[in-house]
Amino acid sequence: xxxxxxxxxxxxxxxxxxxxxxxxxxxxxxxxxxxxxxxxxxxxxxxxxxxxxxxxxxxxxxxxxxxxxxxxxxxxxxxxxxxxxxxxxxxxxxxxxxxxxxxxxxxxxxxxxxxxxxxxxxxxxxxxxxxxxxxxxxxxxxxxxxxxxxxxxxxxxx
Amino acid sequence: xxxxxxxxxxxxxxxxxxxxxxxxxxxxxxxxxxxxxxxxxxxxxxxxxxxxxxxxxxxxxxxxxxxxxxxxxxxxxxxxxxxxxxxxxxxxxxxxxxxxxxxxxxxxxxxxxxxxxxxxxxxxxxxxxxxxxxxxxxxxxxxxxxxxxxxxxxxxxxxxxxxxxxxxxxxxxxxxxxxxxxxxxxxxxxxxxxxxxxxxxxxxxxxxxxxxxxxxxxxxxxxxxxxxxxxxxxxxxxxxxxxxxxxxxxxxxxxxxxxxxxxxxxxxxxxxxxxxxxxxxxxxxx
Numbered sequence: 499x500x501x502x503x504x505x506x507x508x509x510x511x512x513x514x515x516x517x518x519x520x521x522x523x524x525x526x527x528x529x530x531x532x533x534x535x536x537x538x539x540x541x542x543x544x545x546x547x548x549x550x551x552x553x554x555x556x557x558x559x560x561x562x563x564x565x566x567x568x569x570x571x572x573x574x575x576x577x578x579x580x581x582x583x584x585x586x587x588x589x590x591x592x593x594x595x596x597x598x599x600x601x602x603x604x605x606x607x608x609x610x611x612x613x614x615x616x617x618x619x620x621x622x623x624x625x626x627x628x629x630x631x632x633x634x635x636x637x638x639x640x641x642x643x644x645x646x647x648x649x650x651x652x653x654x655x656x
Numbered sequence: 657x658x659x660x661x662x663x664x665x666x667x668x669x670x671x672x673x674x675x676x677x678x679x680x681x682x683x684x685x686x687x688x689x690x691x692x693x694x695x696x697x698x699x700x701x702x703x704x705x706x707x708x709x710x711x712x713x714x715x716x717x718x719x720x721x722x723x724x725x726x727x728x729x730x731x732x733x734x735x736x737x738x739x740x741x742x743x744x745x746x747x748x749x750x751x752x753x754x755x756x757x758x759x760x761x762x763x764x765x766x767x768x769x770x771x772x773x774x775x776x777x778x779x780x781x782x783x784x785x786x787x788x789x790x791x792x793x794x795x796x797x798x799x800x801x802x803x804x805x806x807x808x809x810x811x812x813x814x815x816x817x818x819x820x821x822x823x824x825x826x827x828x829x830x831x832x833x834x835x836x837x838x839x840x841x842x843x844x845x846x847x848x849x850x851x852x853x854x855x856x857x858x859x860x861x862x863x864x865x866x867x868x869x870x871x872x873x874x875x876x877x878x879x880x881x882x883x884x885x886x887x888x889x890x891x892x893x894x895x896x897x898x899x900x901x902x903x904x905x906x907x908x909x910x911x912x913x914x915x916x917x918x919x920x921x922x923x924x925x926x927x928x929x930x931x932x933x934x935x936x937x938x939x940x941x942x
Contacts, residue, residue, distance in 0.1 A: 502659055519659035519702070520692060542690045546756055555730065555759035561689045562760070563682070565659045566704055609755065630842050631754020 502565040508533070509577025517564035524548045526564035527574060535575035535604045539633065546632035549605040549612075550574045556612040558631075575604035578611065587611055587649045594645035598636035606632045610646045618654055622647065661704040665790045665819055668703050673792045673815030675701045681817055683711070683726040684760035686753065687769045705817065714738055721823040729758040729776075742823060743938060744779040744832030744851055744931075751775045751836065754843055764818045767800065770808045771845075773871040777804070778851035779834040781876060782868040785823050791816035804875045827864075829856040831938030833931040836870070837923050839914070846871045847915040850903065850927035852935045854886070860941040862886045867899065867932075872907040872924050879906040882928060891936045899932055900925030 501516040508531070517526045522541075527533040527550070536559050539545035543561040550559045551573035578585045587607050590596070597603045606629060613620060613628035620628065625646050626639070634642065662668045672679050677700025680688055691697040705711055711726035714735050721738055729749045732738060739746050752761050752775050766776035767787070780800045787803060789796050792815040800821070803810050812818070832853040838844035849870035855863050867882035882902040889895035909920035 500658065520657045520699075522689070522693075541693055543686060543753070543757055546754065549756055552759075555728065556755050557759040558756045560693075561686055561757075563659065563685070563689070563702075563704075565661070566682075566685075566706070568661070612755070627842065628755060631756045 504565060504568045506567045506570055506572060508572045509574060515564070519563070519565060521564045522560050523550070523562040523564045523567060523572075524559040527559060530564075533574055533576050537601050537604060539601065539605075544633070545602070545605070546609060546629075547602050547605040549608040549632065551608065551612060556609055573608070575608055578607060585611070586652050587614070587646070590645040590649045590652070591642070594641050594648060596637060596641040596645035602632060602634040602636075606634065606642055610642075610649070614646070614650055614653065619650060620646075657699050658701050659704065660701065661707045663707050663709070665705075665708055665817065668705055668708060668817055669790055669792060669815050671701065671703050672817065677701060679703065681705055681768075684728060684762045684765050686757050686761040687765060708819075711819070718825070719822075720825045723763065723821045723823070725764040725817070725819050725821075726762055729753075729761050729763075730755070732763070733758075741826045742779070742783060742832060744834040744853065744935065745783060745785075745823070748779040748834035748836075748849075748851065749776040751834075763821055767803050767821075768810055768812070768818065770804050770806070770810045772804070772807055772873060772875050773846040773849070774876065775834070775836060775846055775849065775870070778849055778868040778870045778876050779832055779853070780821065780823075781878060782832055782834075782851040782853035782866045783823055784853075784866065785821055787818045788820045788822060789816050790819050797822070801876065801878060806874050827855050829858065829940050830854065830864075831935050831940075833934035833938065835927045835931045835934070837915075837927060845914070848872055848909075848920045848923045848927055850924060850931045852886075852928060852931040854932070854935045854939050854941075856936070856939050856941050860890050862889055862891065862895075862936070862941075865932075867903065867928055869903060869906065869924050869928065872909040872920050874908075877906060879903055879928075881906065886932060891932060891941060896929045896932065900929045903928040 537547040539547035543558040548559040679701040711724040836846035836849035851868045865883040865886040885898035904925040907921045
């Protein structure tokens with residue numbers, strides 16, 4: 499298996515790596531770059547735990563090859579907080595107890611941010627549809643929806 | 657496996673044509689990568705076409721729309737002129753998968769996956785859409801319905817790539833709609849689906865129609881008898897009943913855990929009727 503050399507931008511930082519041709523971006527992030535925020539739930543694009551953005555589009559990093567991100571701009575959960583300052587979504591997930599085991603949380607945060615970036619005032623239905631690609635086996639989703647609603651309100655007010 | 661990302665169609669075609677092993681085109685990857693992960697496919701070569709100029713473009717011209725092979729589902733929904741002209745095509749494509757999948761999945765990929773239940777395809781066929789194919793012998797353009805051959809199989813030859821989808825120019829008072837039945841509210845595979853494309857005259861009489869059904873035969877099917885039932889009518893109850901009967905009569909479905917033959921046959925008629933009503937209203941009919 500020949501290695502593929504990739505130069506890309508992740509959370510604004512220039513990054514370079516060599517990966518196998520068939521290696522998913524998720525494995526590159528976790529195993530080669532030490533960015534373990536994105537999780538592998540299913541590995542087949544069903545659960546959303548590995549969500550990242552590529553050139554502003556929400557995607558599952560398990561369904562992208564590392565080789566594909568040459569020259570792209572990737573956003574991961576590691577870029578969400580600014581230093582010690584949490585993003586309002588992260589803060590509200592904590593204050594609304596919108597997580598239990600936490601495996602799905604990075605994916606939910608990335609997907610919720612992508613939703614609010616496009617639609618700052620989503621209805622509950624739009625939030626539930628917007629996050630339908632993220633599975634959570636603990637919370638029953640309600641607290642997650644409340645946290646996103648609170649964040650949307652807070653960010654519109656700011 | 658080797659990964660190549662050529663910058664021209666010509667070199668992509670050459671790579672695919674020359675490969676002695678198993679070669680696949682990669683655009684959105686939402687089918688290909690799942691099959692690779694599951695061990696169902698072990699490609700020797702994957703040719704990523706996303707660095708080829710124009711593959712992400714949706715262009716409108718005097719002859720209609722051209723949609724590049726790598727345009728993701730989400731970009732179709734963001735294109736206001738496309739949504740206005742072909743709401744049924746866009747709603748079909750946007751039903752596929754989650755937001756994450758929409759960020760990558762393409763209509764060409766949905767077509768080339770060869771599923772009779774593909775949500776992105778019936779409305780394309782109802783629209784008389786065509787695909788532009790580049791191959792070792794040059795370019796050819798064929799109707800979308802000539803691409804799928806049987807479940808999972810398509811008519812493309814070795815080295816051929818679908819580079820774009822062409823949608824014809826829209827006459828006045830035209831619209832389309834797509835509906836599918838699934839046992840849950842989101843993110844499932846169609847048990848039955850129906851696409852209807854209509855053109856009305858100034859008084860609301862249907863001048864032209866095309867009715868297409870998915871998931872009720874080995875390939876997505878065009879139902880000329882159903883279109884005939886609509887043409888000349890103002891979508892009255894008698895025309896709708898004839899439409900539904902023609903659709904049910906055209907079904908040759910399988911019996912499986914997601915739907916029985918009887919259920920699929922009946923629901924095909926129901927969905928076609930409802931899709932016709934939506935398309936009629938969208939086209940300006942009252």
